[in-house]
Amino acid sequence: MYYDNFFDTYLATLKDEGRYRVFINLERVVGRAPYALWHPDDRAVDEVVVWCSNDYLALSQNPEVVDALVSAAQNYGAGSGGTRNISGTAHPHVMLEQAVANFHGKEAGLIFSSGYVANEATICTLAGNLPGCIVFSDEKNHASMIQGIRNSRCEKHVFKHNDMADLESKLKQVPLGAPKLIVFTAVYSMDGDMAPAAEIVALAKKYNALTFIDEVHAVGMYGATGAGASELLGLQHEIDIIQGNFAKGFGVVGGYITGNRNLIDYVRSAASGFIFTTSMPPATAAAIMKSMDLIRDGVALRDQFWQRVCYFKQQIAKTTLPYRETQGHIIPVVVGNAALCKEICDRLLYEDKIYIQPINYPTVPVGQERLRITITPAHTNEHIDQLINALVRVYQDYQLSQAA
Ligand SMILES: Cc1ncc(COP(=O)(O)O)c(C=O)c1O
Structure with missing residues (x-):
């Protein structure tokens, strides 16, 4: 009994704080990056665009x-x-x-x-x-x-x-x-x-x-x-x-x-x-x-990767999204609350078929919860435009902006 109580209490705390980890069940299909099939449950399947993969050059599917x-x-x-x-x-x-x-x-x-x-x-x-x-x-x-x-x-x-x-x-x-x-x-x-x-x-x-x-x-x-x-x-x-x-x-x-x-x-x-x-x-x-x-030998692949990253950075700079300017290729867009971070990711997934995993404590400090966006050469400029439009819409609903 003691053991079950311990586990239950821990898991209940995670759920209360919005930090309970839900793994998104994906089926990545060779040749389809940045798309993947998403299995929300045993029966359904849907196609989503993945924006949080660390398969940065899509070489896993090469x-x-x-x-x-x-x-x-x-x-x-x-x-x-x-x-x-x-x-x-x-x-x-x-x-x-x-x-x-x-x-x-x-x-x-x-x-x-x-x-x-x-x-x-x-x-x-x-x-x-x-x-x-x-x-x-x-x-x-x-x-x-x-x-x-x-x-x-x-x-x-x-x-x-x-x-x-x-x-x-x-x-x-x-x-x-x-x-x-x-x-x-x-x-x-x-x-x-x-x-x-x-x-x-x-x-x-x-x-x-x-x-x-x-x-x-x-x-x-x-x-x-x-x-x-x-x-x-x-x-x-x-x-x-x-x-x-x-x-x-x-x-x-x-x-x-x-x-x-x-x-x-x-x-x-x-x-x-x-x-x-x-x-x-x-x-x-x-x-x-x-x-x-x-x-x-991948100069062209790297060029394509950085062109996409630069395009994303140019486009997000035109918005009031609370993103962090970085020297590197990873772009954090801050939310600052675990439950809200999860809610925003759920909305992007269900409404826009955009998959970004919420990043909560202990991966980042409490109050710095965020979406962490990664771009690959498989994403096109059109994918990037769609992502930014969706982010702007959802972040506006929660009145989250750089000034906020
Ligand atoms: C900075 C850093 N170092 C090391 C690792 C661990 O690498 P691996 O996923 O190969 O275990 C990670 C995680 O993914 C990481 O982000």
Whole structure:
């Protein structure tokens, strides 16, 4: 009885606060992006336009990527058969690790089952094992980085978001000789802004710290070859550990880190989240490599992506919608209340066949609930116009505007 009460109370609180998560049941169909079939219940099915996918370049549906996955599965089977150490290292894993290292101009790479695991396992292992290591973390870092820091039980200092004066004042408080790790994010996932990476690197040099960048929302779309913000800013060789994932720009699944040979070998040898889990299916690794080829040669795809993002930004700037101007491709449109945020998303879904997932606490702080809009090359300017018209109509109904 006690257990049921506990679960009931928790779930009732979520529902009361409008934060209960309802998963939208989608059927994404190859070739139909940005449309997907939506199953509101067992009997009905409707077509919606998806505006919150992280399949940023629509590569999950790319025929060459899908073919690579299928033919590799026919060659290698569905699963890997073990952990990396015990019979689960397949040739595509080894090739992918070399390819991702080359992609970032680093000596070595290591792949994980997800970006979450790559962050948690690497940060926890480094911060937890380097004697006396002190971590400095941007307050808007992802849950996976926060969990890695927590699990390491090291001393930590959380600096104000993108605030270099605050970071420096915190760095000054600890001995210059102490091992330090600064963890930050290339493109912040809920705000769409970018880290001042060059300034962070300069502070790291001054205070003798290692740097760790999460490039999850940047790889594929930023930089001349799609290798992320560190490539765009010419910092690939300055940042010690570049982390990314294969699920967003790459359109598949999995995570990775790249860095110098010793550091990567250390994480390979010591990280629990790498060692004690079955490796990714070799067919997945093969599909990722095809995606990487398309990204590296994907100047036209990136151009199309950024043209769409720019068009969206131009159009939304003509409205009074309470959106946040960002340097990046993610556009938050603020609501500021969990129940209202859900209601607005429901109206867009039912009235306009527009699917945007409400973003509520704990993903963002209470009072900053929002719609988080992502644009892909599959969206046309007409789709964007329809979205903006619908947003303007619904936000006006609730008198939500920039001035509000
Ligand atoms: C900034 C950031 N890092 C890491 C992750 C985790 O990546 P993955 O979805 O591959 O586990 C996410 C989530 O999606 C993220 O937004």
